[in-house]
Amino acid sequence: MSILVDASTRLLVQGITGREGSFHATQMVEYGTNVVGGVTPGGRGKTVAGAPVFDTVADAVKETGANVSIIYVPARFAPDAIYEAVDAGIPLVVCITEGIPVNDMVPVYAHVKASGARLIGPNCPGLITPGQAKVGIMPGFIHAEGPVGLVSRSGTLTYEVVDALTRAGLGQSTALGIGGDPVIGTSFVDALGLFEADPATEAIVIIGEIGGSDEEDAARYIAEHVTKPVVGFIAGRTAPPGKRMGHAGAIISGGSGTAAEKISALEAAGVRVAESPYQVPGLLQAALAG
Amino acid sequence: MNVHEYQAAEVLAAHGIPVNAGQVATTPDEAERIARDLGSGVVAIKAQVHTGGRGKAGGIKLARSPQEARDAAAAILGMDIRGHTVRKVLVVPGADIAQEFYLGVVLDRPNRRTLVMASGEGGVDIEEVARERPERIHRQLADPVLGLHAYQARQLGFALGLPADKVNGFAAIAQRLYATYAAEDASLAEINPLVLTGAGDWLALDAKMSFDDNALFRHPSIEALRDPDEENATELEARRGGISFVKLDGDIGCIVNGAGLAMATMDAVKLHGGEPANFLDVGGGASADQVARAFGLVTADPAVRAILINIFGGITRGDVVAQGIREALGRVNVAVPIVVRLSGTNAEEGRRLLAEAGLTAVDTMDEAAAQVVRSAVA
Structure with a gap:
């Protein structure tokens, strides 16, 4: 078991003929992901990474039975790509694209919710269930199958922690990057709920960063609903207020959203918070031991 | 992107919000002339800088004559307010204030919707009100597609305790402020204070706006408001x-791929007793061009005594990244010690290439942070 993606995933790649789309489609196929097709308007009849290309998501769904879509289209076209996937009935849409204006994402989020679909991202690395399906841009080889569910707002920082876990012999049930933007489809709380319900996940790692209050919401949720051990790491202890640290959502504003607040909220909820990514495996082993 | 008060007021005025019309002066002479043109009444001289707390810092003064306006401008121009040098002042007519309010529009992250806030505590620090008297802030979440309904704007007016004949006027301004925020892709639109004058008219006495950097491509008129004097040139x-770059106060330059990892790298430097000189995310690929550019940015800071490069290679091969670093070093002269942390496919080969070039190359971020702190002290 795992969450959201597994061997039954039938993946569609939107923007598959682009530079990013074709590169990562190939990488995902090489990992063993079942990529059933791609979409590029006007690209019908082409083949990329062995997958047939369609003009529309609706056509692709009809022909291939795709049940997950991943989006690699530029920021100004990405909201439309999300609407297209959701309206074609795809239940899980993963948007990798960075730089989508916030005011575009607000109605997108509302539409996804109203449709009963789930969006992951945008501005995220995607998700992977090791040994079954890689739906994203992460390096597959650093992952291993195992009992740890991981959720993060970051990309390369997630790889850092995954790599440390794998080296310590701690494999992952699913590793999920929820994205660094202010408006994202799936929150920490959503992911925690899924991991709590997943029998293959025995412990959870949550990797947060400065900005917003998703980590505080996660802490409240953990205190009330999560029975599995949780280990955390928060990036940005040294970040100054009022400055956007790369990610659009990583900014301390009005004195809130600091790492210190998030760390104390998580600790109050019983989460063991690491000072360095390399402490995560040790804290997990201690938590799993009892 | 932030803009000055006078620019925000112009944006609001263009969307039909009554603002206190004034003019900008860059010299005391100009301030005097503007005050004279405005007539006989009191004028306010307001420092135009991208920071709050102007009042407390003495950056806002009242003047009762053109001569006083000149003196006030002379005192304010050149003043340092929280590290910002005042280069412009806004000269505006004094207003007959009967009542002050706060009105603001911002993203509500937990709800993933736009939030319109109003308070009877106008003219004061709204963050303090939010902390200490949250019940004094009234909120309405705008519909994600349809925006702020008229009834929601009226509800805010009634919650403020406005007399019935003032509610529609207030609601119109609240709806226009929401519309401005939406149309211009703002990340903040704030009127503080919004005043009701003795004559019973609404007037925006101050204005603050920031804009979504990701949406500037479709707002050339907003991009044109950028003030290079207010931004760090680097x-x-x-x-x-x-490249995402933020200048900090320490002496360890950081070059990292990925924003989250860049923050974690700064934290690791601090954890090992050093102080990061910057946040820097080179982006995904860490190509020779990007790394060379990053070296240029980091070494421009004379405080930098050592540089930490942290690249989690992932899909990008470590030897390719190492070649890129070597190539970049061939183009840019770097006089301080460099420690490279490199991981990913072919990382060992990459580290060998770096060692050949005389660089310290290590396996983990913690090791690299410890090394770079040592070499900065040495």
């Missing part, structure tokens, strides 16, 4: 090269 140059 940060601007970085942005043009597709």
